Structures are given as structure tokens and as C-alpha cells.
Amino acid sequence: MGNERLFVITGAPGSGKTTVVLKLAEILKHMGFSVGGMYTREVRSSGNRVGFEIVDVATGKIGTLAWVGYGSGPKVGKYLVNLRDLDEVGVRAIESASQFDVIVVDEVGPMELKSRRFKEAVRKLLATGKPSVLTIHYRASDELLDEVRRIVSGKSIVVAPENRDRLPIELAEKIRSILKGSARIE
Secondary structure (H helix, E strand, C coil): CCHHHEEEEECCCCCCHHHHHHHHHHHHHHCCCCEEEEEEEEEEECCEEEEEEEEECCCCCEEEEEEECCCCCCEECCEEECHHHHHHHHHHHHHHHHHCCEEEEEEECCCHHHCHHHHHHHHHHHHHCCCEEEEECCCCCCHHHHHHHHHCCCCCEECCCCCCCCHHHHHHHHHHHHHHHCCCCC
């Protein structure tokens, strides 16, 4: 995949990466494009983060990605990763995304990278040439993340307070020009 069709968003935890991706998906849908893939979101209880859910962008199906002290999967920090839900919701969402105009994967991070199937799905996605938006954990290290960083030649988009409100619109315009460009006669 050429790096002009892959958009990699990074930033510190809490910087707004997921918010940017969700707003971008809504804008693209309003433009008439179909969006598939997955995103993760925090689960809080009494003000404390207790876990993460994984959501299929197209269907809204929800699974548990990780929970504090709950489950039997690999451990990432204080969380136990639920590989079954990750594969059944997240990986399936990525694998079915070929039917959509744009694919989003939020996030390719330490928890998701515990799944071999997740890594395979992301690699296949990168080979499709479809416009794709990936968020990556800014400090995570993995051979897949190294591949992604190489593809975009270090030109990741860093979310910060000064750009997070305009990023979804800017990215939607770039993706629209890519999608319309193939059909446009100049």
C-alpha cells in the first residue's frame, strides 16, 4: 500500500486519537462513503478505568477487549486481554472491512498486538490498498508497528490539543480526494 492511502494517528494517552477517528468516520459517512473496521473505548466505574471494549464500526457489535483482574488472557499492565472477543469482534471487523470504502483500526496497541489473528488481519488490510486510518500507541514496540511506521516513512499524524478539532475534517477531505480521484477526469 502506498503511504498516500494510509493515515497513521498517534499521540499520548488521552490526546484524542479515538475521538478523531470517530468524528472522521461520521464525516465520511455524511459524505456518502462506507466505513468499516473497529475502535476501542474505555470502560469506567466510579470514575476509574476498569477496562476497554472493542466495537465494530459498521455493526456496532461490542466485545470486551480487556478488564482489570477479569479473564484469563495475556496481561498488559493491570489488564487481562480477552483474545476471544478481540478476535470475534475486532479481527472480524477488520477482515470484513474490504467491502467498505474506508477502514479504521483504533488501535494497533499493546493489547491488540497480543493476538496473532489481529496482526494478520492488519497486515492483510495494509496490502489491500484501501484508504485506511490506524491509530498506534505512541510508545508501543512491535514488528508490525515498525512495518506501519516504515510504510508512512515516519509521517504519523500526532494528535494534540491544538489540532484535534480540525484533524477529522482535514483527513476526511484527503480521503475524499483519494476516493473521488480515481473516478475523476481532469
